Amino acid sequence: MAGLKAFGVPTQNIVVSLAGYYAVNDGGGGLFYWDSGATEADNNGTVIIPASNPGSGRWRRTLTDKDYNVKWFGAKGDGTNDDTAAIQSAINSLPARGGTVYFPGGVYSITSTITVGNGDGGTNFSTKNGVKLIGEGGAFGVDDPNMRPTVLMCNATMPAAIDVRGRISDVHIENIHIRCILNATVGIKLTAVSGTQMRNVKILHYTEVGLFIIGGNAPVGNYNIFNEFDNVNVASTHNNSICLYMDGNYAVQNDTWITSWRNCRFDTVNSQNSVCAWFKFVDSNSFYRCHFACYDSSSNGIIFDAQANNDFPSGMAFYDCSIYNTVVYEDATHKIRKNYFYGNGTYDNEVIPTHPKLIGFTDDGRNFNMALQPLSTMTANEIGNVQWINKGLAESVTLPAGGEWEYDILLVNISTGMFNRVGGIAAGGSVVNNTANVFKFARVKRLKA
Incomplete structure (x- = not known):
């Protein structure tokens, strides 16, 4: 050159x-x-x-082709040369409608934050959209530094390794391994983004937050929506850190919502007082086959925090996820709404949620915090009233007090796959089944007062 x-x-x-x-x-x-x-x-x-x-x-x-190779702009990817200016120049050189910045395999040393977009999260929207940062791989399961495909290495203190500044749309970050080496406060920060896709990305060794997602300021519309995350691994090795932090701007109703996560892992490793995921002003986000793993008892799996945003988090859904534990932060005037768990894991020291607004069933068939309603509008004391009583492996089925009741109980042995059914009529208050090691799903009907 x-x-x-x-x-x-x-x-x-x-x-x-x-x-x-x-x-x-x-x-x-x-x-x-x-x-x-x-x-x-x-x-x-x-x-x-x-x-x-x-x-x-x-x-x-x-x-x-449409790919802008960072090596065209002077990046070396040798782990020693400062590639910050070259990478930023490649991004800035894309046309307004965006394009792809390609990172061939290598270790790219950066000494300040790489920015995508030029919005301020408020009235100034980004003048450039559709930016795609694409590497050769996120190095999942690879320990040898010489074999990691594309690595972004933070070799000086900085607020974030990558800062996506919205309102901005259609940003993609794929096949990149981000090593903050305790220099970057945040791994990746996203503000007021829509249509974002992140795939095969690994974020390690930040000091505060690995993946920080926040809604923007006024006007309304600077929220985070229609984003997708696949095979994203965020791990905390630093005490008092957070793998995933999701919030909005409650005052102007710019939340983080309608976003999906698939096959992702948020891991506090052995760090203390850390959190896998902290949710605040968020709504209707879905997690499929994701892990929220802790290996120190002082850390938490998921925090649902309503203290500054009444009625949120709300409508969060977790499908076949493994969650170390759940914590809810509320006060007298700020409460969460209902959030749902389907096939919640139980085989890796997970704790079943106890808060009444965390509702679902486990992978071994137990439901939790489900308020099954009677099939009729009758009160409990009326003849003909129908109720459901569900009990666990070591619990007994006891009929409601008073009168006479008809009962029909399904007994389920998850470990053997065997089912049985028992029924009869007994006085109210009677223990009608105490079979060990089976789950009991009972339908009872009041026959006499």
Whole structure:
């Protein structure tokens, strides 16, 4: 590249082949043509001004595809060279409608935050959308640093490794391993984003929050919506840290909602007083086959925090998830609404939620906090009243007090897959079944007062 800049101003429109940015075949080469009428600023990658600094005339890279390779802009990916400016220049050089910034396999050292978009989360929306940061892989299960495909390494203190500034749409971050090495406060921060996709991303060694998702300020609409996260692994190795933090702006009703998570893991490892996921002003987000894992008793799996946002979190749904435990923060005037768990894990030291607004059933067939309603509008004392009584492995079925009741009980042995059914008529208050090691689902009907 230095040779191209020193080439001088040609007397006619010609094409030059650049063999590499620093050296032959280092990935930064390509074809450049001379555009005598161009006046754009030099971006060190696709638009080059000769060293003589003419008022007009620029070398332009011939773009054979839509991907902007960070090595075109001088990134080395050798773990030593400071690649911050090159990466940022590649992002900034994309057109307004966006495009792909490609990171070939390597370790890219950064010394300040990489920004995507130029919004402020308020009235100034990003003038650029559709930015995609794509690497060669997030290095899942790879311990050898020489074998990790694409790594972003934070080699100086910074507020965040990547900061996505909205309102902004259709940002993709894929196949990248982010190592904060206790230099970055936040791994990735997303503000007022929609249509975001994050896949095969690993975030490690931040000091406060791994993945920080926050709603924007006024106007209404600077919320987070229609985002998707797949195979995202966030791990806390630092005490008092949070893997995933999701909030909005309650005062202006910009929340984080309608977002899906699939096959993700949030892990506090052995850090103390840490949290896998902290939810505040959030609504209708879904998690499928995700893990919220803790290995120190001082840490928590999920915190549902309503203290500054009454009626939220709300409508969160967890399908076949493993959750170490759940904690609810409320006060006299701020309460959560209902949140749901389907097939909640029980085989890895998980604690079944006890808060009445955390409702669901476990992977071994037990329901929790379900208020099954009678099948009629009759009161409990009226003849014909029907009620449901569900009991666990070591619990007995006792009929409601008073009168005479008909009962029909389904006995389920999850471990053997066997079912049995018993029934009869007995006086109110009677213990009608105490079979051990089975779950009991009873329908009872009042026959006499």
